[in-house]
Amino acid sequence: MAGTLEVSLWRGGADGRYVGYEVPMRDSQTVLDVVTWVQRNADATLSYRFACRVGMCGSCAMTVNGRPRWTCRTHVSKVASDGKLKVGPLENLPVIKDLAADMRPFFEKWQQAQGRFAPSKTRTDPIERISPDSPARLAANAAIECINCGVCYAACDTVRWNPDYLGPAALNRAWTLVNDVRDAANVERLTAVAADSGCHACHSHQSCQEHCPVALNPTASIAGLKRKTAQAYLRGEIKP
Amino acid sequence: MSMLSRRTSPLWLAALVHRLSGLALAAFLPFHFLALGLAISGEARLEGFLRWADQPLVKLSEGLLVGLLAVHMLGGLRLLALENLAWREGQTRFALLAVAAAMVVVFVFLASVF
Amino acid sequence: MNVRLYIWQRLTAALMVPLLLVHIAVIFYASRKGLSAADILARTRGSVSWALFYGVFVSAVAVHASIGLRTVLTEWTPLRGRTRDFAVIAFGLLLAVLGFRAVVAVVLP
Numbered sequence: 001m002a003g004t005l006e007v008s009l010w011r012g013g014a015d016g017r018y019v020g021y022e023v024p025m026r027d028s029q030t031v032l033d034v035v036t037w038v039q040r041n042a043d044a045t046l047s048y049r050f051a052c053r054v055g056m057c058g059s060c061a062m063t064v065n066g067r068p069r070w071t072c073r074t075h076v077s078k079v080a081s082d083g084k085l086k087v088g089p090l091e092n093l094p095v096i097k098d099l100a101a102d103m104r105p106f107f108e109k110w111q112q113a114q115g116r117f118a119p120s121k122t123r124t125d126p127i128e129r130i131s132p133d134s135p136a137r138l139a140a141n142a143a144i145e146c147i148n149c150g151v152c153y154a155a156c157d158t159v160r161w162n163p164d165y166l167g168p169a170a171l172n173r174a175w176t177l178v179n180d181v182r183d184a185a186n187v188e189r190l191t192a193v194a195a196d197s198g199c200h201a202c203h204s205h206q207s208c209q210e211h212c213p214v215a216l217n218p219t220a221s222i223a224g225l226k227r228k229t230a231q232a233y234l235r236g237e238i239k240p
Numbered sequence: 241m242s243m244l245s246r247r248t249s250p251l252w253l254a255a256l257v258h259r260l261s262g263l264a265l266a267a268f269l270p271f272h273f274l275a276l277g278l279a280i281s282g283e284a285r286l287e288g289f290l291r292w293a294d295q296p297l298v299k300l301s302e303g304l305l306v307g308l309l310a311v312h313m314l315g316g317l318r319l320l321a322l323e324n325l326a327w328r329e330g331q332t333r334f335a336l337l338a339v340a341a342a343m344v345v346v347f348v349f350l351a352s353v354f
Numbered sequence: 355m356n357v358r359l360y361i362w363q364r365l366t367a368a369l370m371v372p373l374l375l376v377h378i379a380v381i382f383y384a385s386r387k388g389l390s391a392a393d394i395l396a397r398t399r400g401s402v403s404w405a406l407f408y409g410v411f412v413s414a415v416a417v418h419a420s421i422g423l424r425t426v427l428t429e430w431t432p433l434r435g436r437t438r439d440f441a442v443i444a445f446g447l448l449l450a451v452l453g454f455r456a457v458v459a460v461v462l463p
Contacts, residue, residue, distance in 0.1 A: 230357060
């Protein structure tokens with residue numbers, strides 16, 4: 001494939017602007033390849049984030065032609081319209097510089113939703129046997145492969161309208177732990193996600209599901225949390 | 241703070257329709273209640289209002305209100321099902337179905353009053 | 355919206371589904387027949403059933419609409435916290451007062 005791509009990249013912080021670059025087209029070129037080409041050949045001061053380049057680490061998400069995407073697995077040929085590519089930092093997060101968004105609010109909400117495993121046993125206890133086809137395990141499996149890329153968070157209009165909303169990724173993570181029978185912190189977790197701006201703020205736009213690069217369905221996980229918290233509240237196990 | 245999305249998907253539009261119909265119904269309700277409350281000061285005042293409401297333009301507005309009510313209820317039923325039943329794909333189709341059914345209700349209403 | 359508001363909003367929503375179906379049937383019936391005020395009041399005055407039906411309906415809608423409005427204010431206006439909550443409680447009370455007044459107007463013999 002010969003020719004050039006017209007690429008505009010966000011440069012600077014929140015008050016920055018898009019700057020144009022001409023990048024040679026290549027076969028099987030990804031958006032991350034394009035960004036890397038600019039950094040190596042046009043402007044070494046370009047800041048962006050990546051690590052694994054194979055869709056596992058969740059570091060390289062950016063806004064590509066208006067949509068949040070994992071850039072390492074996004075082929076230019078699939079997304080460039082008329083050889084034009086516009087790449088910016090993820091939305092709904094502060095910009096640090098250029099294409100690097102500040103992920104702190106995203107991970108702080110992950111913690112706020114109690115998105116960490118709380119062990120109920122010690123290493124001297126026997127290993128818990130969990131049947132792979134138990135309903136709870138199946139529910140956890142369906143949501144477990146999140147790579148923390150932040151694409152769903154950037155795609156979510158509820159996050160945009162209510163900056164306190166925990167967002168799809170943190171709630172999806174909470175749902176996997178709610179379905180982990182070994183976890184000891186579910187009262188705290190359900191209390192955290194049942195508060196104002198928790199799971200009940202979700203409007204089921206399903207943008208998270210539509211944009212998730214690993215085809216998860218956070219909307220379904222959040223619906224599960226809505227049921228679980230409602231049951232827990234009605235039984236008096238949690239207080240809002 | 242922009243109220244609109246930068247990416248409008250059918251389900252986002254469904255949520256917008258649900259929100260706007262809900263707001264419109266909430267704004268209309270006080271007037272609805274005031275009109276019925278006219279009966280407190282006697283049948284004649286309510287009768288006067290009802291005859292005023294016989295105008296075609298008012299009837300058309302009533303059709304619109306019936307439509308808002310139907311689309312808000314049907315869209316809400318879709319959400320109740322999504323949140324409380326096993327997950328189902330194809331929500332866009334259900335949302336379209338809700339809008340279509342509301343339009344049928346409006347059509348039947350207008351056909352019956354005109 | 356926290357879990358308590360969520361349960362109230364979804365419960366009133368579910369409760370209003372059958373009420374709405376009846377209400378829409380009433381709208382169709384009254385419009386089609388072109389009922390006069392006398393016709394309507396003859397059917398409603400002194401009726402415990404209509405008083406109960408619309409009394410429940412008004413209560414449910416006042417709760418449902420004010421919780422919905424709270425979410426809209428949170429997401430679409432800068433109102434937050436107590437100011438927002440007072441505003442929606444005031445709106446819910448307005449709906450309840452005007453609604454019960456309307457019910458009383460048509461059912462009191």
